[in-house]
Amino acid sequence: MSRIGVFICHCGENISRTVDVERVAQAAEKISGVAYACDYKYMCSDPGQNLLKKAVTDHNLDGIVVAACSPRMHEKTFRKAAQSAGLNPYLVEMANIREHCSWVHEDKEEATAKATEIVTMLIERVKMNKKLQPITVPVTKRALVIGGGIAGIQAALDIADCGHHVVLVEREPSIGGHMAQLSETFPTLDCSQCIMTPKMVDVANHPNITLHTYSEIENVDGYIGNFQVTIKKKARSVDMDKCTGCGVCMAKCPQKKIPNTFDKNLGMRPAIYVPFPQAVPNTPVIDRENCTYFKTGKCGVCQKVCGPGAVDYTQGDQLVVEPVGAIVVATGFELYNITEKPKGSAIKGYGEFGHGKIPDVIDGMTFERLASASGPTGGKILRPSDGKEPQQVVFVQCVGSRAREKGISYCSKICCMYTAKHTMLYHHKVHDGQAYVFFMDARTPGKGYDEFWRRSIEEENAVYIRGAVSRLYQKGDKIVVMGSDISLGIQVEIEADMVVLATAVQPRTGAELLAQKLGISYDKYNFYSEAHAKLRPVECATAGVYLAGACQGPKDIPDTVSQASAAAAKVMTLFAKDELEREPIVAKVFEKNCVACFACKKVCPYGAVEEKEIRDRQGNLLKVVAWVNPGVCGGCGTCQATCPSKSVELDGYTDEQIMAQIEAL
């Protein structure tokens, strides 16, 4: 006979307002196997927990049901309390009578009856709970950071400074990301390169960081503490050990007419190149798609002029396997492109803005390159079509963002501030020029942010027009901006020399493919999902994977750096222990019954099911069965629901227990 204790929480008034908690306790007390039942105003408080602990010893309890909020909220709290009173924590279950009952009902009679039934079900289940012991797994104290922008760099440096080894993987030939492209940064207008490049150099020189540039994640195996990551190092065609970074190859390359994507195609680069002069590593790569040698087999100039003999046309892609214990994902963002989108895409283009075909309609990042001292114009604001200095520039905010009809409803967060910054940079460089900004509303929450925005209007002469832009078209060498001023209730037309669109921040193309390799979840826009929006903002639901920067949602530099350091701190917390304790709520296979259909393997979202061979003493193969790796199993129970021969069960959620719950109804 069980001796179960039932504890009903009022949750202040959250539960007791609609549920008669005393009656629920009285009803519970009458159920066979219940040794004790009570109610209390705040069960999770210190006195509430003491009440539970005292009852465990006083009534010699062997199972507990706490009827309160969701187990996601306080299951751990009560399990810990029971454990300190000497009870196995896995004999404690929560009956959710708040989210599942009091919050969603109004009628007290009915809500009380429902709460009683929920409690009864949990009592029946707890009767069959087993004592479980936490699973321990070893931890490899090396971290992988994916993405070498400011987020990845910050996370890598923090972890490496703490003494742990970091593998940093970057897709482009150099680290630096978008921040290396920016001119000056808000709200202090310090030069982006000046604060970024020292960090890049720190990464290159750090003894604890292994840098793989021009590389991508090919495959991820394993689980928290024990990942095996396969990295594809794309053929650079230049031997990194031999190259001195002298740059002769780039100067002599006869093919110099390749649009420079780092400069948003405003300038040209050779086929053998570094993306920008401060690149880390300062080793060129050959762009094989555009290289004359790779296209026709003739040329070979770079190889001939290379003193150290570093150019190697025969280099192939290389696969490197790195064992790591934690992964920080910091793949960043890209900007919405207003050109025509493929049919069927949920994201639409901007036909009314000419689908990106008007040369002097540029995006914010292109403006950054124009304003950057290291940019294609040497920091002069000159428009792309004819190199003239624009006298009237119209900035349009919320292009793509907050536009449900265009497929994106979220706010891109950084555009209000960088547009204010752009108007200032423009005013600093073109003194008699006029900047206009079309905006919905200025979103400037942040330290010194609103002051910065006010400054652009009050001191830097920017004219802000509240309203949307309906159309852009070329008229001679001007661009006509048709818009509305909703403050004055009139239509406005401005003949501008250049138009800068604050286009939406989107996750990197292919972000979902990486997520699938990592087994992490993402939202409908392909931003990676954190485990809890408020309380676990840098962790993924998948254990051992952490998020940093704009891959999780639009973010400015201060927020990105904060999140990157937070992710690093989480990694260091994990690395602080030699072994890792995991929840023992995992699936177990009854090998006798298993028919090796591996339906469970197909449905397992964690990749936890493996094939296990059973052999006799002579080594003869008797049978193949499914085996669940307890280190990987997430305890979702999908395999249990799928198994046709009922050969796999989740501890704490066995078929018997579920049936007992249903029968209690």
Place this chain on the structure above:
Amino acid sequence: MKNILDYSYYPGCSLHASAKEYDESTQGLFKALKIGLKEVPDWLCCGATPAHNVDELLSLSLCAKNLELAKPVEGDLAVACAACFSRLKTAQHKLADNEEKRKQVEYALDAPLALDKPVKHLLEILAKDFGLERLAGAMKKPLAGLKVACYYGCLLTRPADVPELDCAEAPTIMERVIGATGAETVSWSHRLECCGANFTLSRPGVVLQLSNEILASARRAGADCIMVACPLCHGNLDIRQAEIEETSGEKYNMPVFYMTQLLALAAGVSSSKLGFDSMMVSPLGLLKEKQLL
């Protein structure tokens, strides 16, 4: 001789009145291309702008009635007027999955709904059903050297999910169709701007301003003429052109053709059957200059 394709045909009110030349040239062109057009007997007005502004049920019912009348006539329903096309497509769209509205319209018509007949604009028939290659092959007198500004107006492509003729904001179907005649199309800014439409009666000042901008944009792009597929646009750009010139002080002398007039001319239909004489801005000078007459 057997036709290559056969359609039922809904001309709409304008094509029997102010846009007669659109009707004549459509008939002439389709005959030359061996495409059959059989007018829906006893068709009604589509309701145009007034009906849907005042009473949605009336607007939907008129279109549903026309589709019912078209049902027994063989072939998809060919429509020339951009407004009729828009109204018929809108009715199909709105009634497709709105049970309440379907019931109301059925009650009003006292007959079960018959909305299934595909409604096709002439552009769609020429570009997709007939095909651009075959169209180019049927052209006897290429319009080489003629610079045409294709003007879509509001309704041919919008709202995006209703007509589904082409991309709503950057369509190319008119350019592709007239391109088959060898004419040169210009890239210009006001292809999809509103001409002022029905304000031509109530607030002509609006039309004079908007249509002036369209004419100015076409001229800026170096066009010899404008090509339209909508009687109302034609009215505003052609009939009002003298007045626009008067109020703006600009001199355009820009002929405004219906698409079928140019296509039929290229297909070898006699120019006397294309209603050039009923255009307010005479195209004869231009066509002679380009040696197309």
